[in-house]
Amino acid sequence: MSGCIFCRIVAGEIPAEIVAREPEVIAFLDVQPLADGHVLVVPRAHVARVEELAPAAADALFRAVLRLAGPVREALGAAGTTIGVNNGDATGQTIPHVHVHIVPRWEGDGAGSVHTIFPRHVKRKLPEVGAAIRKTLG
Ligand code: 5GP
Ligand code: ZN
Numbered sequence: 001m002s003g004c005i006f007c008r009i010v011a012g013e014i015p016a017e018i019v020a021r022e023p024e025v026i027a028f029l030d031v032q033p034l035a036d037g038h039v040l041v042v043p044r045a046h047v048a049r050v051e052e053l054a055p056a057a058a059d060a061l062f063r064a065v066l067r068l069a070g071p072v073r074e075a076l077g078a079a080g081t082t083i084g085v086n087n088g089d090a091t092g093q094t095i096p097h098v099h100v101h102i103v104p105r106w107e108g109d110g111a112g113s114v115h116t117i118f119p120r121h122v123k124r125k126l127p128e129v130g131a132a133i134r135k136t137l138g
Helices: 005-010 055-076 126-137
Strands: 018-021 025-029 039-043 080-084 100-105
Touching: 005 025, 005 039, 018 055, 025 055, 039 055, 055 080, 055 100
Parallel strands: none
Antiparallel strands: 018 025, 025 039, 039 100, 080 100
């Protein structure tokens, strides 16, 4: 995808502060970090959403997250990390090439948990929702 910024970083066409290069994945610092050490973990192959990842790419992506999470935390002297994916336009995903954010966290850093991004507008009962998902899974 020639118009995709992350494909262009993967191809070395535009610079990035790369922290890991693997056969199917690269990781680099977010250019507008939410905190020091904010890393993006990116499959080399272009797909927009998590559910479009090939199984091998998904394995490699999460393995890279697993490998990076501890060192990113330790390198920054952080207490933990928030790890997340904006998956689709409606979620605020601005770059339509799958990427996992790893953001170092400290006690009292002023950021919230994943729960704080949701206003909790829930209309349906758990059994109904569970049944709908199980039916779609097949
Ligand atoms: P999203 O909102 O799609 O989950 O996150 C995209 C992230 O990519 C943002 O945090 C943004 O700062 C980062 N970003 C956008 N363009 C570039 C770029 O050219 N280089 C780097 N390193 N990060 C970028
Ligand atoms: Zn791309």
